[in-house]
Amino acid sequence: MSTAIAERDAVASPADSGAEDAIQSYLVTFIIRRFDPETDSEPRWVDYDVELYPTDRVLDALHKIKWEVDGSLSFRRSCAHGICGSDAMRINGRNRLACKTLIKDLDISQPIYVEAIKGLPLEKDLIVDMEPFFASYREVQPFLIANSKPEPGKERIQSPAERAIFDDTTKCILCAACTTSCPVFWTDGQYFGPAAIVNAHRFIFDSRDDAGDVRLDILNDKEGVWRCRTTFNCTEACPRGIEVTKAIAEVKQAILRH
Numbered sequence: 001m002s003t004a005i006a007e008r009d010a011v012a013s014p015a016d017s018g019a020e021d022a023i024q025s026y027l028v029t030f031i032i033r034r035f036d037p038e039t040d041s042e043p044r045w046v047d048y049d050v051e052l053y054p055t056d057r058v059l060d061a062l063h064k065i066k067w068e069v070d071g072s073l074s075f076r077r078s079c080a081h082g083i084c085g086s087d088a089m090r091i092n093g094r095n096r097l098a099c100k101t102l103i104k105d106l107d108i109s110q111p112i113y114v115e116a117i118k119g120l121p122l123e124k125d126l127i128v129d130m131e132p133f134f135a136s137y138r139e140v141q142p143f144l145i146a147n148s149k150p151e152p153g154k155e156r157i158q159s160p161a162e163r164a165i166f167d168d169t170t171k172c173i174l175c176a177a178c179t180t181s182c183p184v185f186w187t188d189g190q191y192f193g194p195a196a197i198v199n200a201h202r203f204i205f206d207s208r209d210d211a212g213d214v215r216l217d218i219l220n221d222k223e224g225v226w227r228c229r230t231t232f233n234c235t236e237a238c239p240r241g242i243e244v245t246k247a248i249a250e251v252k253q254a255i256l257r258h
């Protein structure tokens, strides 16, 4: 394995106005779990040394490797700004978004390990098959179901207090970081998982929706909310800061009341 870190030459700022403006770059070692279904029978760890600035993100490192070292490295990304949810991966054993993980926040005196999220079928390198995740999401009917229509030209009225009840769960970007950090999901792929419950919560507690009871029945299943063991992995993993475990607990309480 190569040296974990080595200081490189200082790189002058655009103004080139003296040593105080110099920006230091570092050689950072990434060890990435690679898997090509056409040639590999098992995943293998491959290391890469990448020159980076502290303000770079893990996504920048992956781009450098892909564009300058090995174009076959495969991973998903789109927005690069923490909105699309497509680049969740395990970075040093924690689920994170690569585009939101700054190099300066990692210990670069050690290699940085990157691998695909766990519990979903591995397709290639850092890419997993998300279909089982989205199947659970679809099952909880994550859309507004209302029995009546608003008056012509009017909106469905909701007070700020009614909106606040489910504000947190509206922030979900479906990155799967929560569900794939859950030990129950790892051992039982049938469990709906935190993300599906979060997205059910978003409509169960929406005063404009009339299908909350239907969703509570769906989640009162042996693979539903009662599989949650309150380990808080999901809350720790969520890049949007959603209180996932609290949302699951609120759905459990709603089931007991209905």
Ligand code: SF4
Residues within 6 Å of the ligand: 085, 171, 172, 173, 174, 175, 176, 177, 178, 179, 194, 195, 198, 237, 238, 239, 240, 241, 242, 244
């Ligand atoms: S709840 Fe958070 S971690 Fe889970 S899918 Fe939504 S944004 Fe991602």
Ligand code: FES
Residues within 6 Å of the ligand: 076, 077, 078, 079, 080, 081, 082, 083, 084, 085, 086, 087, 088, 097, 098, 099, 100
């Ligand atoms: S690339 Fe869109 S959230 Fe990271």
